[in-house]
Amino acid sequence: MKIAVCVWVTLSLVFLPSYVLADTLVSHCRDYPPDLYFNGKKCIGILPELVEDVLSELGHDVDWVYAPWIRSTKEAKRGNVDLLVRHSMTKKRQTFLKPIKYAVEKRTLYFYKSKRITEDVTSYEQLEKLSIGAIRGVFYSPNFAKIDSNTLTLVGKTEQLVGMLDMARIDIVVTSSSHNSELFEGRFDKVTFEDSFYNHHYISIPLKSKAIIFYDDIARVMLRYRKTGKINQYYEKYGVPPPYQDLSEIDGN
Numbered sequence: 248m249k250i251a252v253c254v255w256v257t258l259s260l261v262f263l264p265s266y267v268l269a270d271t272l273v274s275h276c277r278d279y280p281p282d283l284y285f286n287g288k289k290c291i292g293i294l295p296e297l298v299e300d301v302l303s304e305l306g307h308d309v310d311w312v313y314a315p316w317i318r319s320t321k322e323a324k325r326g327n328v329d330l331l332v333r334h335s336m337t338k339k340r341q342t343f344l345k346p347i348k349y350a351v352e353k354r355t356l357y358f359y360k361s362k363r364i365t366e367d368v369t370s371y372e373q374l375e376k377l378s379i380g381a382i383r384g385v386f387y388s389p390n391f392a393k394i395d396s397n398t399l400t401l402v403g404k405t406e407q408l409v410g411m412l413d414m415a416r417i418d419i420v421v422t423s424s425s426h427n428s429e430l431f432e433g434r435f436d437k438v439t440f441e442d443s444f445y446n447h448h449y450i451s452i453p454l455k456s457k458a459i460i461f462y463d464d465i466a467r468v469m470l471r472y473r474k475t476g477k478i479n480q481y482y483e484k485y486g487v488p489p490p491y492q493d494l495s496e497i498d499g500n
Contacts, residue, residue, distance in 0.1 A: 272307055272458050274298060274330035275314040275322070281485040282333050285313055294332045297349070297481045298450065301468045305461065317384045317403070326455025335386040336449050344451035345459065347466045349478065350490030354446040356388055356423050359435040361415040368419065368438035377418035380408045387421055388442050405430055448490070 276283050276290035283292040290311035302309050309330070314322065322328045324343045336346050358368060360377075368374055371390060375398055383401040386392065400417050402408055405427040408420045412435060419438070422428040425446075431437075450469070452458050472478040479489035 270307055270458065270461075271310055272302065272329035272461075273310050273312060273327075274332060275319040275328055276311045276332075277313065277315055277319075279333065281487055293481045293485050293487065294450075296484070297472070297478065298330065298332060301465060301472065304468050305464050307461070315403070320384060323451075323453040324455070326453055326457070328453060329456045329458035331451045331453070334449055334451065335446055336451075337386050337392070340451075343454055344449075345454055345462055346449035346451045347462075347469050348447055348449055349469055349473065350448045351493060352446055352448065352490055354388065354423055354425060354444060356391060356421055356442040357428055357431075358419050358421055358438045358440055359412065359431040360419045360438055361412050361417065361435070363415045364418050368440045370440060371442075374419065374440065380411055380417040380420040382408070382426060385426065387423070387426075388444050388446075390442055390444075391421060409434075445491075 276285060278284045281292050283290060283294045295311065299309055319328065319331050323331055331344065375394055378400055379398055380400045382405065383403055409430050411417045412420050422431055452462050473492050482489045
């Protein structure tokens with residue numbers, strides 16, 4: 248009799264909907280206002296509020312931990328974090344992350360040059376002949392990703408690029424509104440060349456995370472937010488235009 252009860256309990260747990268198995272998920276936060284940033288000990292912004300509401304519908308809590316993106320990817324590969332929010336997707340990242348798309352934006356890359364570079368830059372061909380400064384671990388664009396890594400000088404923070412460009416230790420830097428381009432505006436000359444593309448944004452669950460069992464439920468709720476337009480309220484609250492949503496793509500999911 249005891250064996251039969253144990254078997255019944257085990258089978259009941261196996262076939263429970265995953266949302267019943269509520270948990271506290273660990274998500275990384277970094278300073279990227281207004282999308283996400285720390286105010287004291289609390290991670291706030293568009294994405295924290297969106298994620299917290301989605302998880303709350305499923306009975307989950309979230310614990311926000313400050314971490315720069317490089318640390319986030321390292322911890323994600325080990326399964327030591329449950330959610331990574333606001334990122335682009337690359338083939339390398341697909342090897343350890345299972346993504347949930349939430350928005351699309353048009354990103355434009357800008358290039359600022361040091362004082363020692365007098366000529367304008369109008370193409371990637373010209374750009375590759377210069378020493379280029381960029382942030383380590385950042386995805387800029389599909390075309391920029393094809394640049395020979397030997398031409399790149401990679402650092403951890405935008406402020407380092409500002410200093411290096413000011414001292415002419417590098418010829419040019421790549422930046423965008425997603426990468427603190429305002430730190431270069433008015434201080435350095437911007438070249439003519441720009442690179443624009445539609446950038447898809449994701450919230451991902453690492454494949455090795457314990458939260459991977461909740462993937463389908465979280466993706467389902469996020470898709471509903473996108474279809475109904477509920478996702479727009481989080482952007483509007485912070486005075487940001489709602490992201491573009493490809494409705495044909497959503498209907499195909």
